[in-house]
Amino acid sequence: GQNIDQPTEMTATEGAIVQINCTYQTSGFNGLFWYQQHAGEAPTFLSYNVLDGLEEKGRFSSFLSRSKGYSYLLLKELQMKDSASYLCAVIDSNYQLIWGAGTKLIIKP
Amino acid sequence: DTAVSQTPKYLVTQMGNDKSIKCEQNLGHDTMYWYKQDSKKFLKIMFSYNNKELIINETVPNRFSPKSPDKAHLNLHINSLELGDSAVYFCASSQDAGGPYNEQFFGPGTRLTVL
Numbered sequence: 001g002q003n004i005d006q007p008t009e010m011t012a013t014e015g016a017i018v019q020i021n022c023t024y025q026t027s028g029f030n031g032l033f034w035y036q037q038h039a040g041e042a043p044t045f046l047s048y049n050v051l052d053g054l055e056e057k058g059r060f061s062s063f064l065s066r067s068k069g070y071s072y073l074l075l076k077e078l079q080m081k082d083s084a085s086y087l088c089a090v091i092d093s094n095y096q097l098i099w100g101a102g103t104k105l106i107i108k109p
Numbered sequence: 110d111t112a113v114s115q116t117p118k119y120l121v122t123q124m125g126n127d128k129s130i131k132c133e134q135n136l137g138h139d140t141m142y143w144y145k146q147d148s149k150k151f152l153k154i155m156f157s158y159n160n161k162e163l164i165i166n167e168t169v170p171n172r173f174s175p176k177s178p179d180k181a182h183l184n185l186h187i188n189s190l191e192l193g194d195s196a197v198y199f200c201a202s203s204q205d206a207g208g209p210y211n212e213q214f215f216g217p218g219t220r221l222t223v224l
Contacts, residue, residue: 033212037150040218041217041218042199042215042216042217042218043152043199043213043215044215045212045213045214048212085150087152091211095211096154096165097154097211097213099151099152099153099154101149101150101151102150102151102152104150
């Protein structure tokens with residue numbers, strides 16, 4: 001079966017750095033997305049990785065290792081507005097998007 | 110300006126009723142989706158249409174029937190509503206159905222409560 005694992009919940013402090021991990025077992029791989037979803041709102045696109053390595057975009061970076069079936073989302077200089085759920089999603093060999101259950105990130109002052 | 114819009118935003122109804130949720134996208138995308146997100150926040154794909162053709166139909170009760178009158182619209186009709194149907198329903202669209210990069214743009218969601 002297809003499976004994407006993320007921690008259910010994480011807590012971090014304002015101004016700090018947090019890393020949210022995602023591991024996947026899917027039938028094939030054609031890319032991995034990270035989405036952010038604030039409570040009561042729709043998911044919004046953060047990043048896309050298809051090659052191994054780190055993609056940096058401002059305070060957010062996303063890393064991929066295809067051989068390990070592993071990705072992480074790194075958030076730096078955390079702000080209170082970063083409190084949200086972070087969803088990992090993988091495109092499989094049929095080009096279908098398989099979603100993880102999301103990681104709820106709580107930021108404390 | 111809204112890229113993907115859904116109506117209504119909130120829907121409260123009684124068990125056994127029939128209701129519809131409408132979705133429209135003005136991005137010129139070829140593919141549209143319906144997702145259900147339950148209280149545990151897990152996002153589950155229900156249907157996907159590409160150019161008005163059904164391409165994904167996950168294990169969903171046949172009380173749920175999508176309709177795509179044109180590629181900019183994908184409506185969801187639900188018959189004989191049950192308590193377990195209470196959830197947030199998201200519509201989304203993407204440029205392509207296949208291909209390695211199909212970033213999905215989500216509508217604001219419709220919170221359905223069945224009493």
